[in-house]
Amino acid sequence: MKDPIDSALSRREFVQAASAGALAAAAPALVHAASSSGAADKAAVLARIPAMHAENLKRLQEWIALPSIAAENRNFLQGPEHMAALARQAGFADVKLIPTSGKPGVFGHLDAGARTTVAVYFMYDVKQFVPEEWSSPPLEGRLVQKEGLGAVCMGRGAVNQKGPQNSFLSALLAFKATGRRLPVNLVLVCEGEEEIGSPHFGQIVETPEVLARLKSCVGVLLPEAAQQQDGSIQIELGAKGVVELELVSSGEKWGRGPQKDVHSSLEAQVDSPSWHLVQALNTLVEKDGHTPAVEGFFEHAKPLTPAQQQMISTYAATVPEAVMKKELGVQRWVHDLNWQDSLLRLYSQPTINIEGLVGGYTGPGGKTVLPHKAVAKIDMRLVPDMTLTDTLAKLKAHLARHGFADIEVNMTGGYDPTQSDPDSKFIKALLASYRKLGTAPIALPRSPGSWPGYRFTSAPLNLPACGFGLGNGTGAHAPDEYYLIDSTSPAVRGLDGAVASFVECLYALT
Amino acid sequence: MKDPIDSALSRREFVQAASAGALAAAAPALVHAASSSGAADKAAVLARIPAMHAENLKRLQEWIALPSIAAENRNFLQGPEHMAALARQAGFADVKLIPTSGKPGVFGHLDAGARTTVAVYFMYDVKQFVPEEWSSPPLEGRLVQKEGLGAVCMGRGAVNQKGPQNSFLSALLAFKATGRRLPVNLVLVCEGEEEIGSPHFGQIVETPEVLARLKSCVGVLLPEAAQQQDGSIQIELGAKGVVELELVSSGEKWGRGPQKDVHSSLEAQVDSPSWHLVQALNTLVEKDGHTPAVEGFFEHAKPLTPAQQQMISTYAATVPEAVMKKELGVQRWVHDLNWQDSLLRLYSQPTINIEGLVGGYTGPGGKTVLPHKAVAKIDMRLVPDMTLTDTLAKLKAHLARHGFADIEVNMTGGYDPTQSDPDSKFIKALLASYRKLGTAPIALPRSPGSWPGYRFTSAPLNLPACGFGLGNGTGAHAPDEYYLIDSTSPAVRGLDGAVASFVECLYALT
Known part of the structure; x- marks a missing residue:
């Protein structure tokens, strides 16, 4: 994403350095976690995922090979057409391009006959890149070994956002492959200008057909790779x-x-x-x-509520100030504040x-x-x-x-700012999913960065919108961007674990 | 020069536009002006100049072909060696390179057995250039026709300062060719870093041998092409x-x-x-x-003296404010001052x-x-x-x-700032020369730009220092820099007239 990932990265990197492995002991095997739900359908879908590993990776690599870059007018219309094809393959119906004054959006829906409908936000564009700065060709999505982590797929868009989005689509394909129905209906809203600030995303959301479908949703999910290298997860309930x-x-x-x-x-x-x-x-x-x-x-x-302040206190206690200062090259916080007060400023x-x-x-x-x-x-x-x-x-x-x-x-x-209600069913379900998957997410009031989620969270939709997804990756907007494929770390999930987390999440949202 | 010519150009260009030709009627023929001095030697020297036209031009073109650019470390030591050879050819003795922490200077003296010794300041370096921006190859010094002006030699350094300096040397060569002795002794001080701000010029001046020679001088002359296209001349008695x-x-x-x-x-x-x-x-x-x-x-x-203020009033009356405003793209002067008050600020x-x-x-x-x-x-x-x-x-x-x-x-x-005493014999002689040559120079307290003349005008030397020379040129630091060679305008002198003006000046300085 344009902005929040950049900022999150700065913070994520010290978390991993500080507490790597701390949560590993708490992470049970995925299949065990899943089967404990008792749903035979879910177990069948989850069981199918490992067999689809190769095709899921190949699909990601093919997507990385087709970079759509709005700032360079690169790969339009190929990018949205490819996105539409991926959506159709995953089971979305009525998939179509939504024209805007800029690059087209992509829209589709998947009616599973379920009670609940969930929206999914995708972006098919990626950030610019300079091939010379990369240690691996940025459009090849090669598998590269990362010490202590495993094999990662390295390429532009690997984590921002093609990797997580492909994992979400892979989850849908696992349902399809096993002949199982989704536990929720889905609405897909995708744009191609996220990396230039989503100047026309409003036109996509306000398209009557899109808006009508979105109004039926309980919330908007952004597939992401939310795990730090130590497995920890922060869930941001909004954005500046x-x-x-x-x-x-x-x-x-x-x-x-x-x-x-x-x-x-x-x-x-x-x-x-x-x-x-x-x-x-x-x-x-x-x-x-x-x-x-x-x-x-x-x-x-608006000042932070006591509950929001408490979130930041909890978060502050998990993050060593000295590591953060070193990472940023900062000796003092503004106004010579202490660590917690500086974080209160950052978020408020x-x-x-x-x-x-x-x-x-x-x-x-x-x-x-x-x-x-x-x-x-x-x-x-x-x-x-x-x-x-x-x-x-x-x-x-x-x-x-x-x-x-x-x-x-x-x-x-x-x-505008984005804010989702932490007490909404949607956010609660996402948090519950994370806990069921063996992680202990820390909620934060918002990201100090920004994304155009207000299109969902403000009127007329007023929907909660939040990122979700196990897995790990880094390098958004930077060289050597990657998404973890085969994890050798007990703390973080690779491709199959990420796909499984979306299956888990879809059941939790019913 | 690094700075004053840039600034002077802005002002010079409107003068020409405003009053072109105004002084032309007042300009008698050069030979007539010279012979009226009654000096047979001078007449002989002046008479020789036209016959040397081709060799004088060729010498300038060869010099232009060898650009020394301190910022690019280009043509060192070739540049100073060439300068030294030119000086020797013109009659200077003991010509040598003066080492500095940067590029070397060139020093020499010409003892004519005269009562008076005059210093001459040269620079052998030129400003950087981008050949693609030129209409004529910047190192070829081609003759190009300029409407209403005549044939100009176009090349980097043509006017800043190789053209005028070559004309000064040509004057010395005319003495040599006619077997006449110079009416004054000369000391040559030359640097190769003027275009980067003369960072080591002090080391040249303070070299004991150089300093001793300079102490014997009555003033320092900078050869220049002082005429606007209308023939008018401003003589700047210092610089900020x-x-x-x-x-x-x-x-x-x-x-x-x-x-x-x-x-x-x-x-x-x-x-x-x-x-x-x-x-x-x-x-x-x-x-x-x-x-x-x-x-x-x-x-x-120091505030301007009444005499300096008067100089500016005189100057202001010769320059149309509207033309100047248009030239600079300025609607209002600072503090909404009137024209004359704005010029008082500019100079003070x-x-x-x-x-x-x-x-x-x-x-x-x-x-x-x-x-x-x-x-x-x-x-x-x-x-x-x-x-x-x-x-x-x-x-x-x-x-x-x-x-x-x-x-x-x-x-x-x-x-530091530079200031020369307008009542010194040296400055008075330069002004007298200009008048004798048929021009009506307007004195100004100083240039609002800068040059390192304080090395001469401050302690320990405390010498007056001033530019001098008929002729015309423009484009210092810009593409298509030129120096007028064959004038078709009655108002301005070409190469031969410039050379003659230095002969006249040397006699005036005795």
Whole structure:
């Protein structure tokens, strides 16, 4: 996914370092866990999975070989057509492409005659990649041995999200292969622009046919590889919203300063759009260089509930601060907070961040120019009940009020916060599935990163939406991305275990 | 030259547009002007110049074919050896390379048994170039026709400074060819790092042998092509000093924030070196976004004298404000000043300018990172009696006082201001030469740009230093740089006229 996986990775990596193997003893054999449900159907389906291992892996490798990259306009329409074919093969009916102003979505449903209907969110696109940076060809999905972990499938999209999605489809194929009916009905909603911020996902969800089907659902499941290398699992009950934008100060829009780069000696005679930008930026945070100072920024920011705070306390106790600090290269948390308070901030506070500064001469050494333009790349993270629209309007009003109405605010992407009710049947069922599978998930109020789940969790759908899936992988957006196939670790599940976890989950959701 | 020509060009271009040809009627024939001095020697030397036209041009083209570029370590030692050979050919004795920590200088002297000794400043290096941007191969020095101007020699270094320097050498060769003695003794001081800010020029000047010779001089002449296309000439009696530096805010030096780029969601938990830089920058200028706010910045800044103000008034009256505004793409001057007051600021005010901002993600769109480092490229322009050392110390003290002691101040180059006494015999002689040559030079207190003339004009030498030379050219640091060879305009001199102007000047300096 665009954003949450990146951020989660930073945190995941220290968990594994700190407590690898801690949960291993608690993990019973899958088949044992499954058979204890007493459902003969489920046992038959689960028993079938190992025999399908080779075809399930091959399907993943073939999918990795076809990268759809929205930012590069790569493999459209091949990507969505392939996605549609995979969905049909897995048993979805009425599978079709949903046109948008951008890349098409894919939609389908699987009516099993069950009482309960569950939506599944897929993405068929992947992040850009630079083959030279990889130790294994990124489109081959080769099996590579990882010390202490086992054989992993390495390739772009392996964990983000083709691997977990393929495992979910493999679970459906196991039902099909054994002639068993699914215990729930399914609605598949898939987009192809997740990696560029899902700019047209709203058009997919709002397509009447899609919306009608979604309204029948109890929740939205995102297949993922949720296990750290130590087997631990954090389940994030939402995500911050995000607004990405550029603040552009230019002589042209300002009506002061030059309209092209001029010699820097002219700074004595001519205004500087760069200083203008610096002064505008300076108004956006308090003296602490951190707290957003945009008027009304916190107006709709809900504090964490005591229950949410408790989740973070529980989580904080499982994660060694020193390892986290080392991993991030950080000596002190903001405001010199202690570990737990810093995590409370991480999960509760909306932010204004400078992603990048670009102005004038950016090469080595100096160049005596007075630049006509300077740009700050900004992201703002939003917590419930802040919205993109309201926050953007507040930023613009703030700039105008402080004398910077000329500074362009060019939004490049974003979405509202996502929040799912931990007391909903859907979330409870997912947590129960994890426990039944022998893991002890730690719930967190939300991801500090962002994903466009608000399309599900906000009106008109108001559905809980949450990731689920055993298995392990890492490297989303990075080289050497992988998804674990044959686990040699007792703590984490490979491909077959991941497929089985989805079977378990589907029964838990009935 | 590194800096003043850049800035001068901006101003020169509108002068030509505004008053082309205005001075043409006042320009008598060169030989007539010369012979009116009554000196038979001078007449003989001047008469020889046209016959040497082809060899003078060929020498320039050969020089252009050998670019020494310090930033690229290109053509060292070939460049200085070629320079030394040119000097020897022109009659300099004891010509030698002067080693420095960087590229070598070239030194020589020409003892004519005259009462007066004059120093000449040369540079043998040129600015980098991108051949694809040129309409004529930059190392060929081809003759190209320019509408309304004549045939120009186009190539890197044509006007900055090989063309004018070659014309000066050609003048010496005309003396040699006619067996005449120079009316003054000469000392040649040449560097090869002017285009990177003359970092080791001090080592050349302070070499005991060089310093001793320079102490015998009445002033330092820089050969240049001083005529605008309308024939007008501004003579700049000094230059602002400059300090170029990078302000670097990093998690590593700060001890706060990350030591590598991390996911932007962590902004809720971790300090941002980018905000830290923004806040530091914000303290450097007043609320007007312009006036330096570094404590004590103006302490040693001398205001313009009434005589200097008068020079600017005279100059302002010759330059149409509207043309200048259009040329620069500027709608308003700083503080909404009128034209003359804006020029008073340009020539009198020290400045702090942002050349560039570079931090975190600088590519298209956004990237959700919290950068570990952000950099502002700054130049400060200094007026007499400010110094680089003092101003840099004040900047560092200011940053420390405001809580930004961690921000690195990495100076990349610079020098003190330069000022020559307009009442010195040397400057008066140059002005007299111009007038005798039929031009009406306008004196300006200084260039708003910078050159390392303080090596001459400050202690221990305290010599006046000034550019001189008829002729025309443009494009220093830009593609299609040229030097006028065969003028079809009555207002400006070609190669022969430029050579003759140096002959005239040498007689005026006796």
